[in-house]
Amino acid sequence: MDDLKRFLSSIGFEYKSDFDNTKIEKVVFNKETKIYTVYLKSKNVLDYELVTELFNAAKKGINGKDKCYLELSY
Secondary structure (H helix, E strand, C coil): CHHHHHHHHHCCCCCCHHHCCEEEEEEEEECCCCEEEEEEEECCCCCHHHHHHHHHHHHCCECCCEEEEEEEEC
16 A cells, blocks of 8 residues: 555655555566556546546656556456
């Protein structure tokens, strides 16, 4: 859970209780493209607007510089 909170903070997204049953499954870094792909897994289906907000925050990058894509599964 702390890893998830730290990650969400790094993309400028405020942690919400909706993410209590969500965890980071794995993180993949592509050395050639210098892009992170973060795989999230949630036990609960998350609200569409919340997920959209999360993906938009990730587009801004980790700490505003490292490109980041998200994969979300349930």
